[in-house]
Amino acid sequence: MSSILKKAAVVSIPNVRQALLRSNPVLASSLLAKRAYNSKNGVEMTVRDALNSALEEEMTADEKIYLLGEEVGQYNGAYKVSKGLLDKFGPKRVIDTPITESGFCGLAVGSAFAGLKPVCEFMTWNFAMQAIDQIVNSAAKTHYMSGGNVNCPITFRGPNGAAAGVAAQHSQCFAAWYGSVPGLKVVSPWNSEDAKGLLKAAIRDPNPVVVLENELMYGVSFPMSEAALSKDFVVEIGKAKIEKAGTDITIVAHSRSVGFALEAAMLLEKEGICSAEVINLRSIRPLDTETIINSVKKTNRLVTVEGGWPQYGVGSEICAQIMESEAFDHLDAPVVRVTGADVPTPYAQNLEAYAFPDTEVIARVIKRTMNKKIGA
Amino acid sequence: MLSTQKISLAKVAAKAFITPLTVRTFASSAARNVSINLHKGSFESYNCDAPALDVEISKEELVRMYKSMVTMRRMEMASDGLYKAKLIRGFCHLCTGQEAVAVGMETALTAEDKIITAYRCHGFTYMRGGSITSILAELLGRKAGISGGKGGSMHMFTPNFFGGNGIVGAQVPLGAGIAFAQKYLGHKAATFSLYGDGASNQGQVFEAYNMAKLWELPAVFVCENNRYGMGTAANRSSANTSYFKRGDYIPGLKVNGMDVLAVHQAVAYAKEWTVSGKGPLLLEMETYRYGGHSMSDPGTTYRTREEIQHMRSNNDPITGLKQRLLEFNIITEDEMKAIDKAARVEVDQAVEEAKASGEPDLSEFWTQIYQKDAGIPYVRGREPEEFHRY
Numbered sequence: 001m002s003s004i005l006k007k008a009a010v011v012s013i014p015n016v017r018q019a020l021l022r023s024n025p026v027l028a029s030s031l032l033a034k035r036a037y038n039s040k041n042g043v044e045m046t047v048r049d050a051l052n053s054a055l056e057e058e059m060t061a062d063e064k065i066y067l068l069g070e071e072v073g074q075y076n077g078a079y080k081v082s083k084g085l086l087d088k089f090g091p092k093r094v095i096d097t098p099i100t101e102s103g104f105c106g107l108a109v110g111s112a113f114a115g116l117k118p119v120c121e122f123m124t125w126n127f128a129m130q131a132i133d134q135i136v137n138s139a140a141k142t143h144y145m146s147g148g149n150v151n152c153p154i155t156f157r158g159p160n161g162a163a164a165g166v167a168a169q170h171s172q173c174f175a176a177w178y179g180s181v182p183g184l185k186v187v188s189p190w191n192s193e194d195a196k197g198l199l200k201a202a203i204r205d206p207n208p209v210v211v212l213e214n215e216l217m218y219g220v221s222f223p224m225s226e227a228a229l230s231k232d233f234v235v236e237i238g239k240a241k242i243e244k245a246g247t248d249i250t251i252v253a254h255s256r257s258v259g260f261a262l263e264a265a266m267l268l269e270k271e272g273i274c275s276a277e278v279i280n281l282r283s284i285r286p287l288d289t290e291t292i293i294n295s296v297k298k299t300n301r302l303v304t305v306e307g308g309w310p311q312y313g314v315g316s317e318i319c320a321q322i323m324e325s326e327a328f329d330h331l332d333a334p335v336v337r338v339t340g341a342d343v344p345t346p347y348a349q350n351l352e353a354y355a356f357p358d359t360e361v362i363a364r365v366i367k368r369t370m371n372k373k374i375g376a
Numbered sequence: 377m378l379s380t381q382k383i384s385l386a387k388v389a390a391k392a393f394i395t396p397l398t399v400r401t402f403a404s405s406a407a408r409n410v411s412i413n414l415h416k417g418s419f420e421s422y423n424c425d426a427p428a429l430d431v432e433i434s435k436e437e438l439v440r441m442y443k444s445m446v447t448m449r450r451m452e453m454a455s456d457g458l459y460k461a462k463l464i465r466g467f468c469h470l471c472t473g474q475e476a477v478a479v480g481m482e483t484a485l486t487a488e489d490k491i492i493t494a495y496r497c498h499g500f501t502y503m504r505g506g507s508i509t510s511i512l513a514e515l516l517g518r519k520a521g522i523s524g525g526k527g528g529s530m531h532m533f534t535p536n537f538f539g540g541n542g543i544v545g546a547q548v549p550l551g552a553g554i555a556f557a558q559k560y561l562g563h564k565a566a567t568f569s570l571y572g573d574g575a576s577n578q579g580q581v582f583e584a585y586n587m588a589k590l591w592e593l594p595a596v597f598v599c600e601n602n603r604y605g606m607g608t609a610a611n612r613s614s615a616n617t618s619y620f621k622r623g624d625y626i627p628g629l630k631v632n633g634m635d636v637l638a639v640h641q642a643v644a645y646a647k648e649w650t651v652s653g654k655g656p657l658l659l660e661m662e663t664y665r666y667g668g669h670s671m672s673d674p675g676t677t678y679r680t681r682e683e684i685q686h687m688r689s690n691n692d693p694i695t696g697l698k699q700r701l702l703e704f705n706i707i708t709e710d711e712m713k714a715i716d717k718a719a720r721v722e723v724d725q726a727v728e729e730a731k732a733s734g735e736p737d738l739s740e741f742w743t744q745i746y747q748k749d750a751g752i753p754y755v756r757g758r759e760p761e762e763f764h765r766y
């Protein structure tokens with residue numbers, strides 16, 4: 001047995017948050033409140049409210065859009081994302097389903113074939129495994145199989161990935177699975193602007209779109225720009241966003257990992273170790289390879305970060321695409337993936353902490369990658 | 377069914393050297409058994425006979441039932457407190473109010489019979505042999521937890537209890553599979569697969585019904601109808617709320633699930649039914665949870681406080697059994713108080729033991745992904761230099 005978790009912990013940065021707070025309280029507190037990454041408009045919104053506004057605005061604009069799922073109506077949403085929608089739009093457009101994912105997902109897809117624009121909520125994406133046949137075989141493939149005769153303008157949404165202490169059956173990240181399916185679009189918002197813009201784009205998109213939200217992000221507030229507050233604000237699906245420009249290394253992340261990547265980048269910049277460029281993927285499929293390649297050409301180093309399992313994951317895909325592209329010739333070090341650990345998620349808090357990446361792991365990997373040079 | 381009841385009564389009477397008549401009319405301390413008449417509305421049957429309304433049961437068994445329910449409730453209340461103190465994380469689904477189901481089932485079954493349920497599983501884990509300490513330690517995510525701290529509230533198991541399952545409905549075909557194995561291996565035992573009113577509409581439940589009937593599996597499907605699937609009332613989720621009839625070609629029995637003796641009687645009946653080769657049976661336990669769906673749900677946005685209070689005051693399983701124990705002079709008020717106190721002490725002690733248990737060792741992070749010697753040489757952690765070699 002040669003587990004080296006303890007060894008890794010010893011050489012890691014002891015306490016990222018403490019280091020930040022000691023060095024720059026203002027920066028630290030603003031970082032910790034995740035305020036630093038969007039425009040300084042003054043209006044803040046939680047991810048939950050951003051999703052709620054997206055739903056409300058789109059449903060107001062187009063009567064064909066309806067929401068269905070468990071507890072979305074009378075309960076106001078298991079996580080309160082659909083709060084107030086039943087009161088505003090009524091039971092025809094906000095539908096509480098029985099606990100039958102396979103059935104109600106199929107029903108939603110069928111209604112999309114027939115011209116409606118359903119938003120199908122899964123209480124978590126774990127439960128969508130019961131419905132994955134309908135998502136993949138019915139929604140994703142039908143436009144192709146029908147020679148373009150059948151359309152499926154459906155949006156599937158719900159929280160994805162780890163929460164806190166919900167154990168093995170409730171913590172899986174499905175980005176890689178859905179990301180591999182032709183016919184689907186897959187988005188993974190991080191902050192409130194992402195959430196609002198991507199959900200609106202997904203609902204407007206005539207293709208089936210999978211929206212992978214994150215429960216731990218629902219309650220987090222972010223500033224919203226003037227543009228983001230508008231009824232017509234959409235974030236283009238398939239375009240990543242450079243959240244922080246840098247010169248020495250590229251960090252690509254999606255969803256909650258973006259926040260950790262930014263914290264790690266700030267910390268290392270503060271320590272004078274490197275200037276990291278942080279890319280928020282926003283979309284899993286289509287993957288914005290162009291933005292990643294351009295960044296790698298500039299920085300020559302790449303680290304990917306995700307919450308999902310390592311094998312056959314988002315990071316694996318990015319590595320492969322980089323290898324196959326012109327960016328390969330620009331690499332000064334091998335690409336490294338930071339991922340969830342290759343284990344079913346344990347419940348105990350100390351074990352769960354080793355199952356998902358955080359600022360410390362990312363910073364450690366960045367440091368190590370900065371110290372490598374091919375051919376040196 | 378009546379004939380079977382008479383036979384067992386005679387057997388018992390013979391053992392005790394007392395005539396059945398004596399047993400029936402003089403429930404004195406001299407007789408070991410009592411005969412208790414269940415309320416007429418305790419059962420409703422579908423394509424089968426209802427069990428007899430007179431229950432023949434020993435005093436010891438009754439006292440054990442009482443003790444079990446009281447302890448179970450204390451355990452769940454302790455869990456409630458620990459969750460609010462943030463010592464339990466994630467999901468926590470309590471069975472407060474539903475104690476009669478787990479307790480009544482256990483007394484009618486043997487260790488050879490198997491049980492499987494969904495996530496409202498702490499009570500069943502206890503009845504199926506899980507110690508209170510190991511259950512609480514599991515909730516706290518500690519080494520002494522019944523799953524080593526790796527499963528949490530929804531994933532508790534004992535050798536004859538298959539959890540503890542987080543995905544609504546999945547446990548039902550699993551249960552049919554356990555019954556399949558029992559038949560395959562020639563065991564004269566049954567598997568009880570529990571699910572709620574919320575899960576009752578899942579397609580896989582009907583798939584399990586079909587195979588169980590087709591292949592005559594010793595499967596008893598038990599719908600714990602507590603009227604709400606999370607926040608959704610039964611009539612808003614189910615086109616047919618007569619859950620005991622939903623098996624269609626499988627006979628069914630509706631049972632007052634707040635009466636531990638009715639549960640006991642129905643489960644004994646169901647076991648006999650399936651083990652004697654009549655195939656599967658469906659039981660619907662009409663029960664009620666005082667708490668919300670889980671600790672994250674106040675439980676009052678979709679039902680009235682009056683309803684909850686009414687159930688507590690008029691249908692509480694523990695109060696109901698208490699009244700019977702006193703009525704039949706089985707134990708005194710003081711003895712009852714002693715049991716209550718002992719249960720409180722036992723649970724308090726278990727809480728301390730659970731708290732004293734440490735977190736699992738980090739080495740446990742890498743174990744039990746597969747069986748030992750699975751031929752998997754290496755597991756990766758969050759980055760290439762976090763890994764484990766076996």
